[in-house]
Amino acid sequence: MTIEFNTETFRGDFTYHNSAEAIARFPFPFPEDKYMYSVNIEPHVSFRPGSVYEHPFDVDEHYVSEVADRALVLNEDPLRSQSLPHMNLAGWDLLELLMTNLSESYPQWFELHQDGDRWHWINRPLGIDDTFTFLDNTTLPYGPMEYIMRQTQGDYALLDQRDDNLWMDAGVITTQADWSLDFDIGMNFMEWHGPVPLAHELGVFERALKFLLNLRQGQPVRRLNWTMTVHPRLDTSPENYAKWGVDRATVTPENAGEYMYLRVELQSLWRLPRSNAIVFPIRCYLISLQDLVTIPKWGRRLHRVLRDLPDELADYKGLTMTRPSVLQYLSQFDDGAQTSAGTFPD
Amino acid sequence: MTKSADRTPKIDVRVTQIVDVTSEIKRFRFEPTDGKPLPVFAGGAHVVVEMEDGDTLRRNPYSLMSSPGATDAYNISVRRDPGGRGGSMFMHDRVTVGSLLRLSHPVNLFPIDRRARKHLLFAGGIGITPTLAMMSELARYGDAFELNYAVRSENDGAYLDQLRNTYGKRVSIYRDDQGEQIPLTTLLAAQPLGTHLYVCGPGGMMNWVLSTAEGLGWPAQNLHSERFLAPPSGSPYEVRLAASDLSIKVGPHQSMLEAIEAAGVDAPYLCRGGACGQCETRVISFDGTLLHNDHYLTDDEHAGGQKVMPCVSRFEGRELVLDR
Ligand code: FES
Numbered sequence: 001m002t003i004e005f006n007t008e009t010f011r012g013d014f015t016y017h018n019s020a021e022a023i024a025r026f027p028f029p030f031p032e033d034k035y036m037y038s039v040n041i042e043p044h045v046s047f048r049p050g051s052v053y054e055h056p057f058d059v060d061e062h063y064v065s066e067v068a069d070r071a072l073v074l075n076e077d078p079l080r081s082q083s084l085p086h087m088n089l090a091g092w093d094l095l096e097l098l099m100t101n102l103s104e105s106y107p108q109w110f111e112l113h114q115d116g117d118r119w120h121w122i123n124r125p126l127g128i129d130d131t132f133t134f135l136d137n138t139t140l141p142y143g144p145m146e147y148i149m150r151q152t153q154g155d156y157a158l159l160d161q162r163d164d165n166l167w168m169d170a171g172v173i174t175t176q177a178d179w180s181l182d183f184d185i186g187m188n189f190m191e192w193h194g195p196v197p198l199a200h201e202l203g204v205f206e207r208a209l210k211f212l213l214n215l216r217q218g219q220p221v222r223r224l225n226w227t228m229t230v231h232p233r234l235d236t237s238p239e240n241y242a243k244w245g246v247d248r249a250t251v252t253p254e255n256a257g258e259y260m261y262l263r264v265e266l267q268s269l270w271r272l273p274r275s276n277a278i279v280f281p282i283r284c285y286l287i288s289l290q291d292l293v294t295i296p297k298w299g300r301r302l303h304r305v306l307r308d309l310p311d312e313l314a315d316y317k318g319l320t321m322t323r324p325s326v327l328q329y330l331s332q333f334d335d336g337a338q339t340s341a342g343t344f345p346d
Numbered sequence: 347m348t349k350s351a352d353r354t355p356k357i358d359v360r361v362t363q364i365v366d367v368t369s370e371i372k373r374f375r376f377e378p379t380d381g382k383p384l385p386v387f388a389g390g391a392h393v394v395v396e397m398e399d400g401d402t403l404r405r406n407p408y409s410l411m412s413s414p415g416a417t418d419a420y421n422i423s424v425r426r427d428p429g430g431r432g433g434s435m436f437m438h439d440r441v442t443v444g445s446l447l448r449l450s451h452p453v454n455l456f457p458i459d460r461r462a463r464k465h466l467l468f469a470g471g472i473g474i475t476p477t478l479a480m481m482s483e484l485a486r487y488g489d490a491f492e493l494n495y496a497v498r499s500e501n502d503g504a505y506l507d508q509l510r511n512t513y514g515k516r517v518s519i520y521r522d523d524q525g526e527q528i529p530l531t532t533l534l535a536a537q538p539l540g541t542h543l544y545v546c547g548p549g550g551m552m553n554w555v556l557s558t559a560e561g562l563g564w565p566a567q568n569l570h571s572e573r574f575l576a577p578p579s580g581s582p583y584e585v586r587l588a589a590s591d592l593s594i595k596v597g598p599h600q601s602m603l604e605a606i607e608a609a610g611v612d613a614p615y616l617c618r619g620g621a622c623g624q625c626e627t628r629v630i631s632f633d634g635t636l637l638h639n640d641h642y643l644t645d646d647e648h649a650g651g652q653k654v655m656p657c658v659s660r661f662e663g664r665e666l667v668l669d670r
Contacts, residue, residue: 086460086461087460089460089487096386135487160460161457162459162461162567163566163567210623214616214622214623214624216354216451216453216616217385217387217451217452217453217454218355218385218451219354219355219451273385273386273387273388273452274386274388274414275388275460276388276454276457276458
């Protein structure tokens with residue numbers, strides 16, 4: 001696959017954009033015309049060449065600019081990267097997982113040469129050519145987790161497993177949808193899932209936790225999550241609410257197609273071999289509504305999903321203020337025709 | 347080929363070395379048939395070894411004892427158990443250099459706790475195997491540890507010289523026939539704050555170590571144990587699988603889980619030893635006695651009769667109906 005990496009911003013003038021190919025491969029999250037919260041976990045196996053599911057870790061046209069945006073966030077706020085001391089080994093696990101997978105999936109961009117513990121890593125899009133000693137922190141410019149995260153799209157949380165629970169004890173979180181690593185670090189699975197309405201009543205988290213405690217090496221799983229954002233802003237963190245919260249009041253039916261973005265997270269979960277920790281990548285994809293409606297099925301379906309979304313879920317996803325404008329905009333693209341099953345374009 | 351509904355990824359290996367460690371214990375070396383590196387694992391991990399024994403597909407869990415960084419081969423040790431269900435006898439008598447076997451990916455239900463300031467290991471008999479991998483890992487990272495290892499006699503003890511030579515004073519060996527006993531209470535009382543304890547061995551030893559530590563006020567989260575149970579044998583019985591609309595027979599040396607798998611029904615599992623909880627199955631109704639042999643369900647759940655762990659538990663009576 002030959003792609004050119006976009007030069008674009010996720011703040012200020014917001015020059016982020018999707019090519020026609022990026023629109024066609026957008027991971028639209030709704031397989032039917034309504035949405036219910038559920039444990040929609042499936043094996044993270046490769047399928048549909050060209051889609052975001054082809055490779056274990058998807059790299060797309062936004063790679064270089066997303067990594068640059070992450071560097072900006074980390075420079076302003078170093079607490080977006082944290083690792084409790086017992087998580088160092090999990091950081092090396094993560095570095096190994098990404099380097100081996102990226103070099104296998106995209107040999108034209110990434111190369112890894114291992115000679116015992118002497119590792120040579122080449123990252124062509126970012127112009128990196130480093131040699132280091134595996135498991136020796138002093139041979140890298142950052143800790144192992146932060147080193148590889150500064151070359152990766154998406155947020156990553158590292159979950160330690162002990163006392164029959166999972167603990168968010170490390171992570172690099174710079175593109176999050178309104179949650180905070182600094183607030184959640186050290187919390188267990190139930191605590192950091194605290195605020196989701198309905199899900200607790202359904203026992204969703206108890207079942208999910210049980211499942212994750214038994215997650216096996218070599219059998220990663222994935223799920224999609226979604227919300228909406230005003231402008232293609234990656235960093236909608238609570239720390240920066242003052243910067244993005246006010247944007248919601250500017251959305252009108254006339255500008256909703258341009259201002260409003262569907263934000264989809266491709267989340268996966270992997271058991272790490274050395275540390276027995278779990279890594280939880282949260283990869284974010286953004287698409288403007290005006291781009292989304294170029295796929296007629298998606299325009300119709302998103303209109304129906306948002307129209308019928310229970311108020312408490314709309315509230316939880318922060319959509320209460322913008323939903324009327326979005327619905328008015330999307331209704332132009334919903335002629336009432338039947339939609340086909342599944343998430344892919346017709 | 348025995349019918350199996352299990353679709354989890356497997357690793358095909360060839361046996362490349364068999365070593366007599368003691369008169370009862372053999373060590374097997376497995377190398378991948380495709381020549382690709384094996385998955386990395388950590389100390390405490392096990393693999394499930396699949397053996398095709400005529401019409402029976404046996405699946406036994408064995409701890410990996412090789413060095414966790416080594417991806418060219420795995421090593422396991424197997425103790426001959428003539429009273430068992432046949433897996434260890436198959437490994438001892440039928441598997442030769444060149445045999446082809448199939449492994450699950452490594453699973454770790456006995457991981458090292460990285461918050462520990464010191465790791466205090468206890469092993470009894472064949473329970474030494476996970477401990478070997480844990481120690482090679484702890485030594486590599488420079489972590490503080492010590493091993494207390496109980497064996498029947500010098501001749502019956504596996505890997506005694508290797509342990510003495512590699513770890514010196516960090517290893518203490520206790521030989522039963524010499525009247526040597528682990529000075530457990532003194533040992534536990536002398537540990538620095540932040541020590542974590544790990545034990546793997548026969549059931550009696552594990553209960554002794556864990557209950558003594560609890561009695562001395564050790565916090566539960568500092569105590570780690572590997573309790574694999576071999577599924578016990580018993581009288582044959584029948585099970586009705588309601589969701590699959592099948593009636594199956596469980597043989598005297600077969601586990602309920604093996605019988606379910608042999609019927610072509612996909613059933614979850616991890617440890618196959620009553621410890622992990624993965625195989626939990628809902629009991630719809632029964633007329634008889636459930637013989638719970640697992641460590642996973644609580645006493646109340648055992649008494650309640652609504653759940654069963656088919657990897658180790660059995661049934662006696664007229665009828666058992668499962669939601670599977
Ligand atoms: S498979 Fe682990 S308890 Fe049954």
